[in-house]
Amino acid sequence: MPFIDIKVIAGVFTPEEKQKMVEEVSEAVIAVEGEALRPVTHVVITETPSGAWAIGGKALTAEDVQTKRAA
Template sequence: MPLIQVKVFKDELSTEQSSEIISKITDVVTQATSEKLRDATWVVIEEIKDGQWGVGGKAL
């Protein structure tokens, strides 16, 4: 079962955008592998609060 995790800043995506991302990622996975995996493909969108990301030692 494929599990794809997408991490975004909190409140960056609407519910509709999240649904579209989930749908399109699932489509790409099944196109690259097998349609049989569609029902077993998990996509998780995780929102991260400001200050809980970091790049180059600096919180974003």
């Protein structure tokens, strides 16, 4: 049973974008593992509060990520 946990910063992605992530990541896993695992492929999107995710000691905010997405 594949279990995929997608971690994102809260406030960055719309519900539609998160649904697209779920669908496309599921399809990628099923393409490798086989169609028989579709009913047991679990995907969860975990949202971390803005400012509570850090890289290299620097906390990132939703605004930081949105700026990177726009670039």
